[in-house]
Amino acid sequence: MPARSSTRSAGRSSTGRSTAVEVFKFGGASLADAAAVRHAIDLILAPRPTRVVNVVSALAGVTDALLAIATAAREGDVKAVDVAVDRLHARHVAVGNEVLPNIRARTALQRELDEAFDELRMLAHGVASLRELTPRTRDFLVARGEQLSARIVVAGLVSRKAKAQYVEAAEIIQTDGVFGNAFPDLAATDRLVRARLRPLVRRKVIPVIPGFVGGGEGGALVTLGRGGSDLTATVLGRSLKAERITLWKDVPGLMTTDPRLVPTARIVPQLNVREAAELAYYGAKVLHPRALIPLTRVRVPVFVRPFADPEAPGTEISVRHTLQRYPVKALSIVRSQALITVTGNGMLGVPGIAARTFAALQQAGISVTLISQASSEHSICLCVPSERGRDAKIALERAFALELSRRELEGMDAQTGMATLAVVGLGMAGSPGIASRMFTSLSRAGVNIVAIAQGSSELNISVVIAERDAEAAARAVHDEFQLDKIGGGGVRRDDRLDVVLLGVGQIGRELLRMLPRSRRRVRPTVVGLIDRSGFVFEPDGLSPRQLASAVALKSAGKPLASLAHARKASASEAVQWIATHALARPVLVDVTADDTLPAIRKALAADMDIVLANKKPLSAPRAEVAALRALAKQHGARILHETTVGAGLPVMDSYAKLVETGDKVLRVEGCTSGTLGFLLTEIGKGRPFSDALRDAMARGYTEPDPRDDLSGMDVARKALILARLIGFDGDLTDVTVESLVPEAYRHMPVAKFKATLADQDKLWASRQAAAVKQGRALRYVLRATPRKVVVGLQAVPLSHPLAGLRGTDNQIVFTTKRYKEHPLVITGPGAGPAVTAAGVLNDILQLTPA
Numbered sequence: 123m124p125a126r127s128s129t130r131s132a133g134r135s136s137t138g139r140s141t142a143v144e145v146f147k148f149g150g151a152s153l154a155d156a157a158a159v160r161h162a163i164d165l166i167l168a169p170r171p172t173r174v175v176n177v178v179s180a181l182a183g184v185t186d187a188l189l190a191i192a193t194a195a196r197e198g199d200v201k202a203v204d205v206a207v208d209r210l211h212a213r214h215v216a217v218g219n220e221v222l223p224n225i226r227a228r229t230a231l232q233r234e235l236d237e238a239f240d241e242l243r244m245l246a247h248g249v250a251s252l253r254e255l256t257p258r259t260r261d262f263l264v265a266r267g268e269q270l271s272a273r274i275v276v277a278g279l280v281s282r283k284a285k286a287q288y289v290e291a292a293e294i295i296q297t298d299g300v301f302g303n304a305f306p307d308l309a310a311t312d313r314l315v316r317a318r319l320r321p322l323v324r325r326k327v328i329p330v331i332p333g334f335v336g337g338g339e340g341g342a343l344v345t346l347g348r349g350g351s352d353l354t355a356t357v358l359g360r361s362l363k364a365e366r367i368t369l370w371k372d373v374p375g376l377m378t379t380d381p382r383l384v385p386t387a388r389i390v391p392q393l394n395v396r397e398a399a400e401l402a403y404y405g406a407k408v409l410h411p412r413a414l415i416p417l418t419r420v421r422v423p424v425f426v427r428p429f430a431d432p433e434a435p436g437t438e439i440s441v442r443h444t445l446q447r448y449p450v451k452a453l454s455i456v457r458s459q460a461l462i463t464v465t466g467n468g469m470l471g472v473p474g475i476a477a478r479t480f481a482a483l484q485q486a487g488i489s490v491t492l493i494s495q496a497s498s499e500h501s502i503c504l505c506v507p508s509e510r511g512r513d514a515k516i517a518l519e520r521a522f523a524l525e526l527s528r529r530e531l532e533g534m535d536a537q538t539g540m541a542t543l544a545v546v547g548l549g550m551a552g553s554p555g556i557a558s559r560m561f562t563s564l565s566r567a568g569v570n571i572v573a574i575a576q577g578s579s580e581l582n583i584s585v586v587i588a589e590r591d592a593e594a595a596a597r598a599v600h601d602e603f604q605l606d607k608i609g610g611g612g613v614r615r616d617d618r619l620d621v622v623l624l625g626v627g628q629i630g631r632e633l634l635r636m637l638p639r640s641r642r643r644v645r646p647t648v649v650g651l652i653d654r655s656g657f658v659f660e661p662d663g664l665s666p667r668q669l670a671s672a673v674a675l676k677s678a679g680k681p682l683a684s685l686a687h688a689r690k691a692s693a694s695e696a697v698q699w700i701a702t703h704a705l706a707r708p709v710l711v712d713v714t715a716d717d718t719l720p721a722i723r724k725a726l727a728a729d730m731d732i733v734l735a736n737k738k739p740l741s742a743p744r745a746e747v748a749a750l751r752a753l754a755k756q757h758g759a760r761i762l763h764e765t766t767v768g769a770g771l772p773v774m775d776s777y778a779k780l781v782e783t784g785d786k787v788l789r790v791e792g793c794t795s796g797t798l799g800f801l802l803t804e805i806g807k808g809r810p811f812s813d814a815l816r817d818a819m820a821r822g823y824t825e826p827d828p829r830d831d832l833s834g835m836d837v838a839r840k841a842l843i844l845a846r847l848i849g850f851d852g853d854l855t856d857v858t859v860e861s862l863v864p865e866a867y868r869h870m871p872v873a874k875f876k877a878t879l880a881d882q883d884k885l886w887a888s889r890q891a892a893a894v895k896q897g898r899a900l901r902y903v904l905r906a907t908p909r910k911v912v913v914g915l916q917a918v919p920l921s922h923p924l925a926g927l928r929g930t931d932n933q934i935v936f937t938t939k940r941y942k943e944h945p946l947v948i949t950g951p952g953a954g955p956a957v958t959a960a961g962v963l964n965d966i967l968q969l970t971p972a
Contacts, residue, residue, distance in 0.1 A: 141324055144170075144365045147177040147333060147355035151372035152429040153271055154182040156220030163221075163278045165370070165432060166328060172365050173323050175358055177333040178275055179351040180267025181217065184210065185334075191242075192263045195249035203246045211239040214270055221278045231277045235270065242266055257301035261345045268332030268351070276330045286328040292337035292344075294318050295357060299338030303347035306336060306357045308416060315361035323362075331358070349410025356424065360416040367422060370429040373408055375437035376401060378452045378605035383596040386606035390452055391435065394443035397451050398424075400546045400582050414439070449549030449556060450603045450611035455592050456491060456542040460511025461572060464518060465501040466531030476502060482521035488514050492542055492584055494575045503573045505586060511536045540572065541589040545599060546582050553613050557583055563602035569595045601729075607704035609661055617643060619970050620663075620705040622650040622730070624693055624721060625714035626676040628822050629735060632959035633713065634669055640963070644707075644970035650700050654716070655681030657696035658688045661703045694720040701728030709969055712736040713962060715825065719746060726753045733965040734763040735958055741839035743853050744846070762965040767794055767840045768932045769952045770961035776948055777847055780938055787848045789937040790906045794840045796930030796952040797823045797831040798862075798902040803928055806899060811886035812879035822955060823930060827872045832862040837904055837913045844934075845906035852911070860914030862902070893917040899925040923947055930954060 148162045166174055180188075187210055194202040218231045245263060249255050272288055279286035294314045297304035322329050333351025338344040346353050352369055359367035375389040376398065393401070395414050402411040408426060417424065419441075427436030469475045476495070479502055483490060492505040506514045515536040525531040550556045557576065560583060564571060573586040587595050604610035621637070623630055630651075637646050647663040651672050658664065658672060675685060683690045691699065697710065701724060710725040712718050713735040722732055722739055732754070734740065740747055740763060754761050764774045780787060793799055800823055804814035818824050824831050838859045842850070845857075861868070864882065867875055893900045898917035901924045905912050918924050927933055932952025937945045951957045 142172040142365050143175055143323055143362045144172045145175045145177065145355050145359040145362065145367045147351055147367070147369045148179065148275075148429070149351060149369070149371055150179040150182040150185070152370045153178060153180075153275075156217045158429070159217060159221050159271075159274060159278060161429070162275065162370070163282065166275075166279065167282060167284060173326065174328060175319065175323065175362060175364075176275065176328065176330045177351060177355045177358065178268060178271045178330060179333050181213070181271050184213075184267035184271070185264060188264045188267050191246055192249070192255055192260050195246040195263075196253060196255040198250050198253050200247060200250050203250060204243070207239060207243050207246065211235065214239075214274065218274050218277065221274060222281050224281070227277060227281045231274065234273055234277075238266065238270060238273075258342060261301050262343055265332065265335045265343055265345055268334050272330045272332045279328055279330070284328055285326060286330060287322060289319065289322070289329045289331045291332045291335040291354060292341070294331070295336040295354065297336035297338055297344055297346070299342065299344060301338070301342075301344050304336050304338065304344040305346070305412070306353070306416070308357065308360065311357055312361045315358065319358070320362065347412070349413045352409060352413035353416075356413050356416045356422075359422045359424070360420050363420075364422050367424045369409070369424060369426050371408060371426055372429060373426070374428045374431070374434060375426050376408055376439075376452070378610070379596055379600055380455060383455060383593050384600045384606070387600065388606050390437050392438045392440070392442070393451055394548050395439055395441055396581060397443070397546050397548055398439045400544065401452055401454050409439075417441075443548045448547070448609070448611045449553040449613060450545060450547040450605070452547075452605065452611075453543065453545045453596065453599055455596050456505075456544070457589055457592060458508040459491065459505045459540040459542055459586070459589070460508045460514065461503060461505055461535075461537040461540045461586055462511065462514050462518065463501055463503050463535040463537070464522070464531065465533065465535070466525070466529075467500065469500060469502070469531065478521055479504070479518060482517045483514055486510075486513055486517040488517065492573070492575050492586065494573045494586075503586070505540065505542055505573075508538050508540075511538050537572075539589050540586055541592045541595075542584055542586055543592070543595050543599065544582050544584040545603075547611060548581055550581065550583065555613075559602050560585075560599055563598040564595055567591075567594045567598035569598065604704035608702050609704040612704055616706075617645065618663075618706040619644055619646045619966070620649045620708045621646045621966065622652065622697065622700055622708065622710045622725075623648060624652045624697075624710060624712045624718060625716075625736075626651055626653050626672060626682065627713065628955040629713040629958045629962070631673050631676060632955040633711070633962055634673060636959055636963050637966075638666075640967065642967055642970050646709075646966050646970065647706075649705060649708075650696070651682060652693050652696045652721075653682045654693070656683035656688050656690040657700070658682060658685055659696075659700050659703075661705065692721075693718055694724055697721045697724040697728070697730075701725065701730070705730075707731070707969065709733055709966060711962060711966065712739070713958075715830075719750070722750065723753060726750070726757055726759050729757045729759060731759050731969050732761045733962060733969075734761065735765040735962050737766045737836070737839040737843065740766060740846075741842045741854055744851065747846070760969065762968060763843075764965050765958050765961035766843055768934055768948070768950075769796065769954070770957045770964070771932055771934065771948055771950045771952060773844075773934050773948060776934075776936065776946065777844075780936065780940075780946070785938045785940045787936055787938050788907070788942070790841075790844045790848065790904070790934065791924075791937070792904055792932065792934040793901050793924055793927055794904060794932050794934065794952060795831060795837050795902055796932055796954065796957075797828075798837070799927055799932065799952065800930045802900045802902065805886055805890050808890075810880070810883045812883050815879055827875075829863050829868065829872075829875060833868075834859045834861050834902065834913050837902060838911075841904035841906050841911050841913050844904070845908075845911045848906065849908035850906065850911060851908075856911070858910075858912040858914070862915060889915075901925065901927065923949075930957075 191206045214235050219228050222228045276286045276288045296307045296310035333354040334346055336344050355367050377387045379387045381387040395417055399411040399414045402409045423438055423440035425436050428434050488506050488510045490504050494503040515534045518534045522531050569591045571585045575584045649663055650659040682688050709731040711733045719739050767773045800818050801814050838857045901918050903916045933949045935945045935947050
């Protein structure tokens with residue numbers, strides 16, 4: 123597949139006559155074998171509006187093999203040299219033969235390869251004879267890998283009828299001439315590229331240039347050091363004013379952190395050049411920071427993209443940045459560090475201590491990765507690679523021998539087994555609280571911070587920690603900034619709680635009307651609505667207009683999926699998709715009557731709190747409920763469910779307070795169905811059953827199928843939830859339930875059942891008459907103990923508290939050790955959307971600071 127072209131206009135004159143160019147760089151992993159080389163050629167030849175200049179690395183593993191040849195030659199081991207050269211020669215010939223389709227092309231390439239390897243052998247033999255390997259000779263040997271792979275790619279392109287040409291890198295990339303670690307002279311390279319490379323592009327020739335190689339003084343060939351091929355590509359992209367530079371890699375892009383430490387790490391879509399350089403320096407080995415130097419002031423974007431999946435966008439590295447919304451981009455861990463500390467009162471106010479410290483390390487050839495000094499100047503801390511920790515200590519003791527002898531310095535301490543954690547992002551300087559969140563997350567994870575380093579730009583906040591804590595630290599900070607989520611790394615909204623509403627029926631719609639009236643400092647913001655058909659979602663919050671449209675649609679009996687911008691999905695799929703976004707204190711509010719356990723599990727796994735009006739999740743089989751609570755504990759999430767029993771009544775809150783103060787609940791009784799309470803009250807007044815039930819349906823007290831209420835299962839679920847609080851070890855199947863629906867009516871269609879309600883009037887009139895004769899009142903009652911749970915129709919004495927209930931009122935009676943003779947009674951409205959929605963809102967507000 124072709125690389126995606128940029129919409130920028132770099133490389134084009136105002137008249138449009140200039141040729142738009144992009145640079146491809148293929149690394150060693152992208153040229154591992156013949157199949158990979160063919161794939162690279164496919165990418166080069168794919169149709170696109172730009173012309174491609176190509177930089178290639180050596181075939182995978184070849185550079186190491188050439189270094190081994192150089193080492194064997196220096197040691198005089200001619201036999202090892204010959205074996206290694208023969209092996210490399212055979213590998214290149216085999217790759218070439220597989221890439222090229224005909225004998226003539228293969229023969230021509232083999233001649234080139236034979237000549238190249240003969241020269242390589244002669245040079246290595248010369249080194250073996252002298253047993254001397256100069257930096258110049260070493261570079262000449264090692265550069266052969268890139269030169270050979272470039273020849274193979276050119277031959278492959280030509281065999282596909284393309285106009286391709288090998289271009290020697292030393293002729294167009296002028297450097298400072300430092301063998302083994304040369305850096306390009308950008309101005310001189312610009313002139314050479316304009317003179318020698320641009321004309322080829324204009325003639326529609328495809329240039330192929332060896333990476334990692336440049337020219338020194340007198341035409342000497344030099345190598346560019348670590349990241350050399352990437353540096354070749356960025357230098358050429360700069361000189362050509364390319365549309366873009368694509369670095370084809372064996373990774374999907376730059377990640378938010380090392381996925382071996384944090385499996386949920388994801389690709390960073392865009393990084394500023396400075397951010398990418400910081401990450402590269404702090405251990406992100408995908409890209410060397412040297413490769414980005416040519417682009418610091420040039421608007422040529424670099425794309426790190428996966429060679430195996432050319433359609434994937436990878437990571438863009440450019441001068442643009444997104445400061446406000448996403449201040450934190452990624453984090454890196456550098457392992458195997460030694461923390462060196464220079465301490466002493468003699469340092470206070472004495473000029474030059476820091477300079478002498480770093481001079482001593484520079485003379486010892488030791489690179490410093492982190493520096494930290496307090497304003498008191500009592501100590502200087504710095505990090506160096508662990509293997510150089512002892513050398514650093516010795517070098518400093520030598521440099522400060524006089525001060526140590528006078529006890530002006532207390533000593534030099536080298537603490538090994540350390541690691542550096544760096545949080546990177548250009549926008550951190552303008553975002554208060556970034557450091558605080560970082561340190562708090564590390565504290566929660568039990569990670570001790572040994573040293574801190576932060577510049578005034580806040581591009582990078584680095585801390586030194588014990589290496590054994592590296593994984594825990596990386597996960598804690600990654601999770602804190604939600605870097606695994608879409609929109610992660612943003613400024614946390616401390617004034618928001620993001621609500622995902624599952625269910626937009628009567629209760630859900632009433633809740634949506636109540637939410638804007640909340641006067642808490644932290645305001646609940648609805649970001650998602652879910653029903654059986656699908657969902658709508660907006661990470662910044664659904665607008666009042668969007669919410670009004672959804673309410674109107676659902677009031678008309680239509681599904682959410684019919685809204686503009688809605689997605690079709692199950693509840694579980696919807697929650698999973700929403701959970702991929704970074705949200706502020708997210709909470710899933712379930713006001714359905716469905717089996718929503720899968721969706722709730724997804725929410726808990728995504729660190730969402732849960733508010734339930736739905737009774738089914740907590741009345742599921744005991745093992746499933748236990749697993750649900752364990753999952754919530756694992757993710758530090760809360761499950762609030764006040765409205766699962768008694769609607770807006772403080773049933774769960776009262777139980778919690780009883781237990782927290784040392785009381786023990788022995789028995790729970792009550793009427794917890796506002797629907798059945800209304801129905802039985804009306805029948806008690808002499809009203810026919812059918813008339814009373816139709817009134818309840820009209821008022822919205824019943825489920826769409828009133829048999830769901832009359833069956834007693836709603837009360838049974840509430841009874842089970844209460845019973846489990848006091849130690850009942852059973853499931854719903856262990857609850858004794860009396861259904862108020864005669865057997866003959868249980869399975870008929872809903873419409874037919876509603877049409878035959880009057881057929882049951884005589885039965886209910888008879889029940890009411892019998893209760894009146896006994897001086898009692900009909901009530902549907904639950905009774906729960908740790909051993910038994912029963913729900914059913916009872917004729918209670920008129921003196922019983924339950925007999926005094928009217929309409930939709932609920933009543934719960936707690937008999938406890940403390941309230942044994944005079945049980946604790948909670949009474950109040952227990953049905954209706956407004957009452958239940960108010961209880962749900964109260965639970966939501968419990969999750970927000972006042």
